[in-house]
Amino acid sequence: MAFIGFEFLIFFLIVLALYWLLPNPGWQNFLLFASSLIFYGWLASWHGAILFASILVDFLLALGMARWRNRSVFLMWLGIILNLALLISVKYFAYYNETLAAWSMQAGFAGDVFLTTILLPLGTSFYTLKKISYLVEVQRGTLRPQPDFIAFGAYAAFFPQVFSGPIERPQAFLRQLQEKRAWAADHFYNAWPLTLMGLFKKIVIANTVKVLVDQIFLMKEPSKVFLIVGGLGFTLQILADFSSYTDLSRGIAFLLGLKTAENFNTPYLALTPNDFWNRWHISFSSWLRDYIFFPVRRILLRVKHLPGIFSQIIPPLLTMFISGVWHGTGSTFILWGVYYGILIIIYQTLGIRGEAKSFKRFFLWLAMFAFIVFGWMIFRAGSLSWLWNALMAPFSRASNDLIAAFVLLVMISFYASLLFSKHLLDVYAPKKISLHALYYALAAGMTIVFMNSSSPDFIYFQF
């Protein structure tokens, strides 16, 4: 079930109405858990069954960790391995999908290789990371294991986040699930701008720019000018697309009286690669930082006689490699991850920290923006050979190339300006209510105009 659709609207209105009619947090959590399983298993009920089973296993492992402290490390690793095995099997090995489908048919569910291949990986990437962070925090003793299975299930399977994040940390969210929640007008006032912006970014910007970007990346032999325009277009598309999903997810959570994590903070204004990852997909990058980067660095620092350079190079490289692998199965994703690892190392080695002012700051931003765009070119390319050919191609192949590239660039710039003008409003006129109201009204009007013209899938669904 996609967020943008009549089916989801009906589903959510029913859940919302029931949710606020229920008398206590226990029942509300039960509704959240049950509706999340329905949402996830909408097309194939056994997907919901897999999610339920994996949640149950992690719940029991966490309780086991608290009970047998001397075996908590073993239990944590068991949980991590099981989660990763599920993630890797559904994401990387097609034959596992066939086996899973066959098992599900034997178990009486409607098994389907197609659904497994396409749909099961959607979301698995997100909820496994949530559950791993829960297991690690419980093992570290920074979080008490949740004794209420329903509350834990509502956290792990929370439907606004199950397909595309944010990767919510357990501490804050589980605390909210234990508290009494009553309807307040503020829930709505917090939700509507996020929901509106989510729809606007997805329907008006991302879906429209996607058509242009797809066309460029479909070319067999693009000239360099098209690669540049396509890269710029995709830079806009992926931000609008992914952040729209986060906005919708947060808006829906607010309507349920729950505050969830922010995921973006003007990432394209970053001055360094570290800065970029602190602003882009924040919930994922902070997950990587806390559960991969720091632990690896700590381990390397503890190794005696190991040259210091290793503890400088290996953590960012490994972290970004894992980030690439997590994002997709192709070699382009791995290269994209390694590319960021190398960038981080270079910036660190050169001591560039993004603390410059005025003129130098502008050049730092420009360089980083160019690196980001190039990164997205790697990410979006169909294959490494395609990317290589495009990079080696002449700047333009035909006389029309420059005109066509200019036309596409103008179109992309127009849609970028819609997003940029919101940023200018937020920064330079945060208190001008009427200007904001006008922007939102025009955004709502444009959303109506652009509705029902493109496919409703989100880019980050495939992760």
Add this chain to the structure above:
Amino acid sequence: MNSRQNFLRFLTAFGVVLLASGILLPRRYNFNYPATLGPVFDARVKGEHLQGIQQSRPSFVLLGDSTLYEGVDPALFAEGLGMPVYEMATPGSGTAAWYLQIKNIILESSHRPKYVVVFFRNTMLTVPQYRTTGRYFALLDDYATKNEPLVSELAFVNPMNPVERFAEQYLPLYTARVEIRDDLDNAIRYLPPRLFGCNRDCANEAVSSIFGREVDPVALNLAQEDAAKTLYAQEELDFQAQLETSLLPHMIALTQKNNVNLIFVRTRIFGPEPEMSAYRNSLDAYLTGQDGVFLLDFWQDPRILEEYYVDSLHMNALGKKEFTKILIEEFKAILLK
């Protein structure tokens, strides 16, 4: 900032936008309230194929999308059968276009072919709304007369949910969305190049040159598989439920009434497909139970090899030749019946 005040200001501004659009748009785009549900076709029907059929007087007319164009060699096919064949492959077409082609071209022709052959895959025959909106609408309009109530109802109005129906009739921004988008798109596309002396034709030629360029097969495959997902929606796999809201029975009734045999050819594809044996069995039973209707099923035919394909749907030159030969044999068997 006061949250309530923010929302009220937004509501006021949005109210003004709705009011202004409610007054201005019906005048600019010439529609009334409640606006008519469904598309507005122009009266012109593309005459090229009508003349083609009348001139070539074929026994077979082949209908289908780009998979037909890339998969069947009409000259070889005609030679193999010893009968004239007319190919009407329309890349990007679907059942709605095929229905209109049968009704407004083939059956309007002074020459009546003996067989109409429709090349389809997966659930295409029972998803009338597939390839009807956006850029596909112009293609559909080529074969539609001014008044096409059946296509309008089944391909456009039926798939709408209640919110869409309301918006289509009473919300001018939604009613005129295609025209507004066209105007906006044209303004963005044509105005800036004009600053450099590149007029509308110049911009069109430049853009169409890249949109018509040779595409990367791997990327195309992914895009096609992505597009095909709409054909695999859960409700589309329920044959019985889809049949009565599809154009298939009408297509069959039209040809039966005019004594034209209808042959459906299910092509083989090499992309991921959902489990749809129940759908397939029901469709097969339905088609084979109709008078004057034949089904040729190649979806798992071992004679059609993966090496015949350039992507999951389209054949290469070798595939086109081999598949045409296979088709000739199968058609000969039908002709004997």
